[in-house]
Amino acid sequence: MFIYQHDPCFAKSTVHGTVKEKPGFNAGEDAAALRKAIEGIGTTEKTLIDILTQRSNAQRQLICKAYQDATGRTLCDDLEGDTHGHFEDILVALVTPPAKFDCQEFIRAIKGAGTNESILIELFASRSNHQIKLSVVYFPETGRALIHDLKSEVSGDFEKTLLILAEGKRVESTNVDVAKAKEDAKILYEAGEKKWGTDESKFIDILCHRSVPQLRQTLVEYKSLSGKTLQESIEREMSGRLEDILVAIVKCVKSVPAYLAERLYKSMKGAGTTESTLTRIIVSRSEVDLQEIKAEYKKLFGTSLYSDIEPCVCSLGFSCLQVMCFQTECI
Numbered sequence: 590m591f592i593y594q595h596d597p598c599f600a601k602s603t604v605h606g607t608v609k610e611k612p613g614f615n616a617g618e619d620a621a622a623l624r625k626a627i628e629g630i631g632t633t634e635k636t637l638i639d640i641l642t643q644r645s646n647a648q649r650q651l652i653c654k655a656y657q658d659a660t661g662r663t664l665c666d667d668l669e670g671d672t673h674g675h676f677e678d679i680l681v682a683l684v685t686p687p688a689k690f691d692c693q694e695f696i697r698a699i700k701g702a703g704t705n706e707s708i709l710i711e712l713f714a715s716r717s718n719h720q721i722k723l724s725v726v727y728f729p730e731t732g733r734a735l736i737h738d739l740k741s742e743v744s745g746d747f748e749k750t751l752l753i754l755a756e757g758k759r760v761e762s763t764n765v766d767v768a769k770a771k772e773d774a775k776i777l778y779e780a781g782e783k784k785w786g787t788d789e790s791k792f793i794d795i796l797c798h799r800s801v802p803q804l805r806q807t808l809v810e811y812k813s814l815s816g817k818t819l820q821e822s823i824e825r826e827m828s829g830r831l832e833d834i835l836v837a838i839v840k841c842v843k844s845v846p847a848y849l850a851e852r853l854y855k856s857m858k859g860a861g862t863t864e865s866t867l868t869r870i871i872v873s874r875s876e877v878d879l880q881e882i883k884a885e886y887k888k889l890f891g892t893s894l895y896s897d898i899e900p901c902v903c904s905l906g907f908s909c910l911q912v913m914c915f916q917t918e919c920i
Contacts, residue, residue: 606876607883608913610645619644620655623664627671634676634905637668641683642912645876649684675864675906682872683909691716692726694869695735704742706830708869711852713754714837715845717801721757746789747830753797754838760800767806773799774810777822782815787826796838804842846881847889849874853882854890857901864902867910875913883914 619640626636641649656664668680682690691712698708713721727735736752743751773795780791799807811819820839823832840848849870856866874882886894898910 605878605880606874607879607915608642608645608875610648611643614644614648614651616648616651616655617659619648619652620659620664623652623656624660627667632671634672634908637672637680638905638908638912641680642909646683646687650686653684675868675903676909678865679868679872679906679909682868687873688726689730690873692730695727696731697865699738699742706743706747706833709739709743709751710830710834710837711849711869713751714834714841715848716754718757718759718761721755743830745831746793747834750793750797750831750834753793758798760798760803762800763802764800765802765806767810770803770806770810771814773803773807774814777807777811777819778815781822781826782817789827789831792823792827792835796835796842801842808839808842844885846878847885850882850886850889850894853886853894854897857897864906867898867902871910871913879914 622636623640626633640652644652653664656662656667660667665681665684668684669677672680685693694708695712698705698712727733727738731738736755739751739755740748776791777795780788795807796804808819811817811822815822817825820836823835823839827835837848840851852866853870856863870882871879883894886892886897890897895911895915898914899907901907902910
């Protein structure tokens with residue numbers, strides 16, 4: 590479903606991530622150390638944290654293979670049997686290939702009574718086309734088409750927006766056509782602020798199909814034309830989940846790291862900590878843009894992500910997140 594490079598299993602480390610490939614990596618040695626930590630008298634949590642948070646996901650997949658070759662069991666199953674709570678959730682997320690992890694988050698969002706639309710919005714609004722590959726993981730995991738299941742969970746213009754994003758139809762050109770941006774800004778203005786009633790289809794079409802660089806120019810032209818930001822107009826003209834996802838798209842056009850920083854902040858400042866959100870964002874972005882997310886968090890909220898996470902997560906879970914966020918800094 591969601592992939593970070595052509596291989597459906599592996600994420601590629603970037604300079605914007607905090608988790609890097611370990612030099613001199615030896616999958617067999619790491620697998621043996623993990624086996625000793627799990628099979629000994631009492632689990633050695635420090636070993637689990639040190640190894641699994643300081644290897645790239647590609648390296649973790651090689652560790653998983655070496656572990657299964659040596660024991661006949663999967664590392665994921667042994668972690669689930671030997672650890673508990675949020676600590677278990679983080680470790681299992683770490684040994685899961687990125688595509689499968691996002692797929693599991695999608696399944697969790699639509700499972701049971703009611704749909705967790707906020708997870709769907711985050712997943713689809715913040716991913717680029719090459720990070721969204723339908724059926725690569727979802728169909729083999731479930732035997733069903735993701736589009737079919739998505740249609741069964743949502744409806745109306747919210748469904749239409751999600752389906753376009755899920756199909757990865759956004760233009761990927763880096764070229765910016767200023768005249769086209771002016772035209773789109775005018776279309777949006779006339780479909781919203783200037784119109785009695787709102788033509789939501791125009792907003793959906795433009796925001797889901799235009800390239801990110803093109804949309805950034807459209808935001809500039811819209812502000813110049815209307816005197817308001819596009820986000821302000823969407824919030825004024827729309828409501829419900831359609832408003833939520835279109836605002837999320839606009840925020841991601843401006844800055845995905847800032848959008849995810851805001852998601853992290855809200856997960857900790859609401860009524861109770863949404864630990865699954867912390868895990869999802871920090872694990873999935875640790876090799877993508879977590880450095881930028883940390884910087885945006887500090888800029889937006891005047892405090893460090895580190896200091897805000899610490900009181901919200903149990904000690905073992907915090908240790909995992911701490912290392913993943915800050916291992917490139919002195920802590």
